[in-house]
Amino acid sequence: MKRFLPALIALTIASSAFAQPAMPMPGTITVTGTGHSSVTPDRFSFTVGVQTAASNVDDAVNENNRRVANVIASLKKAGAGDKDIQTSNFSIWPQQDYREGQLPRITGYQVSNSITVRSPKVGDVGRLLGIAISAGVNTASGINFEVSDPSRGRDTGMKAAFDDARAKAMLLAQAANRTLGRAIMIREGVEQVPPQPYPMRAMAMEAKAAVSEVPVESGTQETAYTITATFELQ
Secondary structure, X not given: OHHHHHHHHHHHHHHHHHHOOOXXXXXXXXXEEEEEEXXXXXXXXXEEEEEEEEOOHHHHHHHHHHHHHXXXXXXXXXXXXXXXXXXXXXXXXXXXXXXXXXOOEEEEEEEEEEEEEEEOOHXXXXXXXXXXXXXXXXXXXXXXEEOOOXXXXXXXXXXXXXXXXXXXXXXXXXXXXXXXXXXXXXXXXXXXXXXXXXXXXXXXXOOOOOOOOOOOOOOOXXXXXXXXXXEEXX
């Protein structure tokens, strides 16, 4: 009988352990919330250029240089600084005559020089565009508006995203006859909606007279903030 006693004690202890009620683990719910903020751009940029053509490279380049120099001088006289003007492209390509059964024949050369203007003075964009056109540019590719400080509007957008997530979680908790507890995990993400370039058609004609200020509106830039949050359910 004594030899069965240790085994009986071990069995009793094991049975008692299994009889202990497990500690209830709180349920959780994970949701995603989205918030938005809109801010006014505080920088702009636009790209304009001069295209010239001539029967030889020297004439095409010299004419282009003269006109681009006039554009840059006019922009600086209007208030654009040295750091606001940047050459963004310079190219030379031959103009060729293609005839069936013959090798292409070079008939002349086309030169293109583009400059990009950037400035924090958003109100000057239309005036500077008009001045550049009057000074001799005959190509333009677009206007971009930017927000220099990415943190602008962040607090508002992030709080709106969290409020959205909590509202979703509370609705689902009520539907499940549960009570929403504290947030135990928050993960953030940001999706910036880039400002759309303001389209401009390429201008092929020469600017014969002074051009008035180009009407331009900067609008606002919207940023979407997204957070994923996990809440306790009680």
